[in-house]
Amino acid sequence: MNHSITGVGATTRAVDKIRIESLGVYLPEKILSMEALLASCRRRPRWDLERITGIHERRVAVGEYAADLGIKAARQALAMSRYRPADLDVIVCSSISKYNRKNEFHLEPATAVRIRAAIGAGNARVFDVVNACAGMMTGISVLQAMIRCGMARCGMVVSGELNMPLAETAAREMRHSFDGQLAALTLGDGGAALVLDPSPDGQSGFQHIDLVTGAKHDHYCYSRPSRRGPGGILVTKARGLQRKGNEHFPAYFKRAMDRSGWTLNDLQHIIPHQVSVRAIENGVRAVSRYLGSVLPDITRCSADHYGNTSTTSHFLAMHDAIVEGRIDSGHNIMLVSGASGIVIAHATYSFDDLPQRYRARFAGGR
């Protein structure tokens, strides 16, 4: 029976915290270097983009589309989860780039419907959430609200990002070195999925999630179909976006720490949105200035080898940090996101045994 039934009263247990029960990521095998991407530009920008951004390469999906990347990540997450697909009450898909066929951007049905069908989650209620690069964080916040008030017992937040069509348009259309599409050359492809459920011990899990939209600054970054030819474009006023973000986000960073009852001593890792290595360094400096003390070396960065994978970037960085043994059980992390809108998002999270389970599964072959 392939239908879902979800509503208020699915469970009545009061839930305080939710945790990441399982994590899955999918990285396409093909690697494209910054040099190769720049070489493909019709008019090569005169900047040394690799030096400026710190991005050396990214993964590129070949013959796969956004929903496929999400589906593969969802399967990875379910392979490590104690839940079966049929146990999922909700699936929230937060992809921005819904390129589910060549030159087709899909609006209906929701991409979450395709993912539900592919993984066999026949009891899940599904919808998409779109909030630029803060999409997965928004999806987590939505699912947290639904689990907390008893509308769902467990659910999945999943995203597959096929960003390279935007980079290809930029390579084709950029006219000069100050072109607004320059930032599209920092993008990469990837998928990530989380299974979320109530924290079993009431201690581990998300301590505080804070998302806020400063809509006055909605003009810094947008994506839409090209006016000059086929494909979509991403236009970014990168400096302005970073300057405005760095002006405001440190206050929210401190607020998230305060509301979690944490100090810098309690924090083992910061995982920012992986815009570029340089942008992350600038963000760290902005927080240091705000706090009046230099941040310890706890910022995790994967932008140098994955590029900016938009909504999925935090969880690809988390994957790397866990596999490399940097993140361990009991560690506290802060997820920081800045997205076009401008959306500023912070989440504080305390790990349970996920890192051990993840490493064991990863070492055992994916």
Added chain:
Amino acid sequence: MRTCRIESLGVSLSHRHFGRWGSVRHAVEAGRQCLKASHHRKADIGLLINAGVHRDLHICEPAMAVFIQHRLGINIEFQNRGTLAFDLQNGGCGMLDAVQVTAAMLQNGEIEAGMVVASEANSDRQPDPRFAYPASGAALLLDLSPWNDRGFGSFAFHTRDEYADLYTSLVSLAGKHGKIVFQRQAELENKYLTMAGTVVEDVLNRDGLRREEIDFVVPAQLSAGFLTQLPAAIGFPGDKVINLSDRLPDTLSTSLFLALHLTMDSQRPAAGRKALLLAFGSGVTVAAATYRF
């Protein structure tokens, strides 16, 4: 647990306006009507969800909700009181999904009031002739009901993903500017009708209600033919199912709440009356919710 109610409802209909309004403008107009009728201040709104499907100029980033928040002037700068704005997409059922998410955040005490908006408009210069939705907007301002038993009751969403290809909408990027390509198979309404009975049964069971206790049913106004067959499919007498198809064409995501707005205008339901809301969307999904005035 306290219930979530519709504190105010605003709409924007295309026939009122000279010229061609886009989806953001319709959403903003509906939002303004909503705020005008509300007792809440803009600053109270902690959440703004846009559930519209089709977007001006096919912009996919940032969320359309951000533009709507900006034009409505709801906590637009980073300050003490903040608003989270995002889009939730689930076709014709999106507004009910967004209402349930807002209800969850209200019940958890995360926000004081939330706004759900939706709007539809096709911004293509040469629109796909199969795309027949007139431009429109609808907005709800939601808060916790001061009464225990008034407001939204249960929700039910049934999805049959094996029918997903019966209804598709996409933006083709093969040429300049993008273009909506729309496909809706003829048997879609039959699938809705076969699913509707189970969904209604489910939502009534959750609330422990019998059909006789429901005073009226407000469905999304898909078509005159569909609305004629709907009462038999859901086991309600025809006079209880609101049929506004002579005044209100199908407007996709906004249809259910445009119909509710017109029903509330004409019937002015007294306190305690119970309504059943029904939405139909791609997926294929049928959604239902009970509401007590």
